[in-house]
Structures are given as C-alpha cells and as structure tokens.
Amino acid sequence: MSDRALSSIDQLITGFDRALRSLSRRTQPAARPSPAQGKPEAELSDDAQRHAAGLMRVNHSGEVCAQALYQGQALTAKLTDVREEMEHAADEEIDHLAWCEQRLNELNSRPSLLNPAWYALSFSIGAGAGLLSDRISLGFVAATEEQVCKHLRAHLKALPEQDLRSRAVVSTMLEDEARHADRALEAGGHDFPAPVKAGMTLISRAMTFSSYRI
Numbered sequence: 462m463s464d465r466a467l468s469s470i471d472q473l474i475t476g477f478d479r480a481l482r483s484l485s486r487r488t489q490p491a492a493r494p495s496p497a498q499g500k501p502e503a504e505l506s507d508d509a510q511r512h513a514a515g516l517m518r519v520n521h522s523g524e525v526c527a528q529a530l531y532q533g534q535a536l537t538a539k540l541t542d543v544r545e546e547m548e549h550a551a552d553e554e555i556d557h558l559a560w561c562e563q564r565l566n567e568l569n570s571r572p573s574l575l576n577p578a579w580y581a582l583s584f585s586i587g588a589g590a591g592l593l594s595d596r597i598s599l600g601f602v603a604a605t606e607e608q609v610c611k612h613l614r615a616h617l618k619a620l621p622e623q624d625l626r627s628r629a630v631v632s633t634m635l636e637d638e639a640r641h642a643d644r645a646l647e648a649g650g651h652d653f654p655a656p657v658k659a660g661m662t663l664i665s666r667a668m669t670f671s672s673y674r675i
C-alpha cells in the first residue's frame with residue numbers, strides 16, 4: 462500500500478478515535494486543572510441543582526460541537542500558517558469538555574443523549590467549510606466561538622449565584638473562547654454577515670433547548 466493511502470487510513474483511524482473519545486463518558490484528561498478546583502461546593506436546592514446541571518449540559522454539548530468542528534477543520538482545511546495555533550485552540554477545547562463533564566458528574570447529572578447527533582452535524586460543517594477555503598473555515602470557527610461566548614455570558618447570569626464551581630468553569634471558558642474567536646479572525650477568517658450569524662443563532666438555540674432537557 463502506498464504511503465499516501467496509509468496516511469489517509471491513519472488519519473481516518475485517528476479521527477474516529479477522537480470522535481469516540483469526545484463522545485464517551487470518560488473524555489481525554491484536561492491539560493489544565495479545572496477552574497473549579499479550590500472553590501467550595503454550594504448547598505443547592507433540587508431545582509437550582511437541576512437548573513445548573515441543565516446549563517452545564519448545554520455547555521458540555523457546545524464543547525462536543527467544538528471538538529467536532531476543529532477536527533473537521535483539521536481534516537480538510539490547509540491552515541498553512543495557523544495549523545499549530547488551531548491545534549492549540551482544539552487542545553483547550555479538550556480541557557473545556559473535561560471540566561464540563563466533571564462538573565456535570567458533581568451535579569449528579571449526565572451529558573446530553575443528543576451529543577452524537579451534534580457531533581456529526583458540527584463535524585460535517587467543519588469539514589465542509591474547510592473544503593471551501595481556509596477563509597471560510599476560520600470565519601466559521603470565529604462565528605461559532607462568538608456564539609459560544611454569547612451563551613456563556615447568558616449562563617453566567619442564569620447560573621445560581623452560589624454555584625461558584627460552575628461559574629469558575631464558565632468564566633475561564635469565556636476567556637478562552639473569546640481569544641479563539643479573535644485569533645481565527647486575525648488568522649484571516651471571513652467575518653460572516655449578520656444574516657448568516659442569525660442563522661447560526663437559530664441552530665444554537667435548538668441545541669440549547671434540547672440539550673438542556675435531553
């Protein structure tokens with residue numbers, strides 16, 4: 462078999478392995494300790510705990526989507542000058558996924574059952590955008606990260622005031638995602654027009670609505 466065919470099979474197996482890890486209950490370990498570390502666990506009422514878990518489940522689904530988006534992009538986009546930088550962002554997404562999963566466990570809850578569907582959709586979009594051009598691909602990453610920032614800001618308002626552990630995770634994620642968005646634009650990403658961003662808001666609302674519940 463030629464080296465090229467072998468490397469394609471290699472890429473496929475690595476991609477499949479990453480997908481399974483992103484979707485499994487025990488995701489890859491985080492490189493950085495959770496921002497929740499050292500924060501006291503709050504005494505939450507059943508309703509408040511269920512609400513916090515719903516919000517963290519939405520964030521966890523968002524991170525599954527981020528994994529898929531970056532993996533799709535890595536497979537098809539050229540990313541000549543910025544591959545390392547995008548890989549660094551993707552590594553930070555692994556931290557986010559692990560932190561959200563840990564927090565969900567602490568809240569006696571679980572990730573969304575819809576994650577495989579969100580993964581498949583995001584991977585297809587990420588790979589499709591990468592096939593079109595790096596400008597579109599990086600623009601799509603930037604627009605998605607902006608969308609995630611909006612969610613995280615809303616969640617900081619909606620999370621129970623005393624749930625310092627969830628809030629610490631969300632605050633650090635917000636800082637990271639804002640940086641990811643800026644860097645994708647600086648790397649040459651297309652700044653999508655408002656109607657496209659509005660369409661993305663609708664899709665993300667569907668994700669928020671369903672992952673909060675299922």
Ligand SMILES: [Fe+2]
Nearest residue numbers: 524527554557
């Ligand atoms: Fe993230």
Ligand SMILES: [Fe+2]
Nearest residue numbers: 606637638641
């Ligand atoms: Fe991000």
